Amino acid sequence: MRHLLPYARAGQVIGLLGGSFDPPHTGHVHVTREAIKAFGLDRVWWLVSPGNPLKARGPAPLEQRMTAARALMGDPRVEITDIEAHLGTRVTADTLAAMRLLYPGVRFVWLMGADNLAQLHRWGKWREIMETVPVGVVARPGDRISARMAPAVRAYASARLDGQARRLLGRAQAPAWCFVNVPMVDISSTDIRARGDWSATQGG
Template identity: 35%
Template sequence: MARLSVIPCRDANIRVGILGGSFNPAHTGHCHISLEAIKRLHLSYVVWLVSPQNPLKALNIKASLDQRVTFAKSVACSRKIIVSDIERHFPDCYTANSIARIMEMHPKTEFMWIMGADNMLQIHKWYRWWRIFELLPVVVFDRGEHIQNLRNSKAGAMYSASSIISGSNAYSNDDAGAAKHTDWYFLKIKKEYSSSSQLRSVLQCETK
């Protein structure tokens, strides 16, 4: 474990976003969210944490982890986007546990968890989901759901939203200093209509 890392420098005193998922496959929507996060959250990197298997989904991922990682690297549109398969080395791939392990590897790095609004609405189904909010700030990107729906969700009701980050209201160093680990932020972005399911349909048609 001591030799594993997700960013180039283990002892870097920087801010890094983690965007987790199966990336089955990676698409321009992931790039869109990542670039917005880098710009507006002042991140040094965004790590695409490619999971071997989503514990909430059936074993229906046809592409292997290696295939998904290779494709994600071809899609990544910035040197500040790091594609990582580090979860293959963990005894499990539960998000809360993976975050804790990564933070232990990089104790000087400030991490933020990045996810779409759809995940915020069902995160209470995740294993020890509350631990995620207690470990690090959570940034939720607008993917169509109204902010009130998020506030009324189980997670939103338990942990209050610190702020709504619009184009003219970026997350600052002052915010970082004042943030509690139980904070979450709602970041408004322009809609990006690419999705893994849509892209899989296109790729399947092209291979027939």
């Protein structure tokens, strides 16, 4: 199985952006590039999931989403991977635990939009995520206020890094998280599916 997984060497700081990517779009690209700059990441891996446990409907076939993501991203610093399908994990905390065993010495940073931070307390084993890996949060339009009032934010208020220290996030000991505001592309996979318009997945 190992030859099917991304390569990383000890000491690298790698951001992990998980999701169904159904479909991938320019918003994902924008978040990725802003996160690399903000948090001083060596690389970012898009973890294209087999399915989202919080969503009732299943996504498009995995290979279709992987192909679309590779065509869209086109950045040598970004790896598109279906590692969760190979690991057999569906819950983010379990994926992270397995990856820490597979990649000793690699420093992972879990990346998310502010909208996901607002609902993080609904995720399975969400406290385990916060306790075991630094978390980088990139603000999206309309989500800043709700995210700042989120249960996860209140629970880990003392673990927040100041924005001036954001490039140290990958070297921080969990729990540690940082919230950055960046100019955002206001687009979502949900909107694209609703319009039946995959043209938004082109370019980047």
